[in-house]
Amino acid sequence: MVDNEVFASFVFYSTLLILKMYIIAIITGKLRLSRKAFCNPEDAMRHGGIQYHREDPDVERNRRAHRNDMENIFPFLFLGAVYSMTEPTLLIARIHFQIFFLGRIIHTVAYLCALKAPTRSLAYTIAQLPCFSMLVQILLAVASNW
Template identity: 30%
Template sequence: MDKISLQNPLFATYVIAAALMILKAVSMSWLTVVRMTQEKGGYRSPEDLRKTALNPDPNPKQLEPNERVERIRRIQLNDLESLPFFLVAGLLFVLTDPPLWLAQWLLYGYVVSRLLHFAAYLSAQTHDMRATLWTVGSLILIFMTLWALVAALHA
């Protein structure tokens, strides 16, 4: 069976986890726009103050930071910092042909940890809570990366 095939349950597990994480990360841009529209502010560029159908009453205060918008931007930045590592580490990991149960636990565990991290950040939970959820995902990435490294060194 080809390792990079949806017929391979390991690779299919990776594809599901990766697709969920990509969709989550992309949705953050949409959530930012929704928040800016709701708040009628949190804009970043001077041209955003031009009168348009979506901004009929521009005001210079719309360029000031808005905490509800900035919170979404911070969540998105956190995603952008971690998603590339997950995509690469996950792919390298599944290419080593680990047990399916282990791949499912790690890949889906990472997805769950990131979704819980998002919920904690969005609902303004403490740093300790966010850090705990971030740590779970980070340890999963480290484990998968070391697994791939050891497999490559033994090849």
């Protein structure tokens, strides 16, 4: 399917990250139903009445985890795709993708399970390192072609 092994590795880890985001969305939906905490009045009315148009701390925690994924995974998708075009070595590229992936998994677990600080912050920071590295390498590759 994909001849470029670096890009294939990027696609693999990116797909797993998107799957993780879908799973968080499903968990959030299930929490909304079980806690009867709906953000839209029409949903509350469908599930028991306007009194269920309310916030729930666990639902909100899941929503924040999902929002944080969007703020971080979407830039990774761009950076990883462009980085793959700079012809990095396969091993180094995979290390970048794996560190980001594992950092985001740990971040999500820390967020959803309310693990003791600074677990979530460390996971976030570690996951940003390969993004910053890819960003610098992209800029250097582009600048060297001018």
